[in-house]
Amino acid sequence: MPFGNANITGWETFINSEYFVGLDAVTWNEAKGNCTIKGTQLVEVESSEENTFILTMAVKMTKSVWLGGTDHQVEGKWVWQSTNSELSYSAWEKISGQPNNLNNQDCLCLDRSLGFAWSDRECWYRYQYFCERELFTDS
Ligand SMILES: [Ca+2]
Numbered sequence: 001m002p003f004g005n006a007n008i009t010g011w012e013t014f015i016n017s018e019y020f021v022g023l024d025a026v027t028w029n030e031a032k033g034n035c036t037i038k039g040t041q042l043v044e045v046e047s048s049e050e051n052t053f054i055l056t057m058a059v060k061m062t063k064s065v066w067l068g069g070t071d072h073q074v075e076g077k078w079v080w081q082s083t084n085s086e087l088s089y090s091a092w093e094k095i096s097g098q099p100n101n102l103n104n105q106d107c108l109c110l111d112r113s114l115g116f117a118w119s120d121r122e123c124w125y126r127y128q129y130f131c132e133r134e135l136f137t138d139s
């Protein structure tokens, strides 16, 4: 069932994080700002399990989906935006050679044209996006 349906709130939970589905199509910077306003950040994928989970959300989207990775500061050095730490996990689409920096692509998305596999894209493209915030427990 596609997001946007009346019975979908926009929030999903997985392990220790809560995810927000941004249905509006915006630039990577605007997506980042929209997440910040909600007290969240663009999704940072730290495991294959998390990647599998966000793919279950992505396949319901009508556009590609921005994630929190960028190599804007140093070409070819991919970091998560909120911490500036290098990616410890990645799932780049290898068949077409992503990330290929074609026409200077510095932002990470789940590329709808590649079956929502990871690709770098021009940051000014207008895509949907996923935000994430960690849930804290006092256990
Ligand atoms: Ca790049």
Ligand SMILES: [Ca+2]
Residues within 6 Å of the ligand: 098, 099, 100, 101, 102, 105, 119, 120, 121
């Ligand atoms: Ca690319």
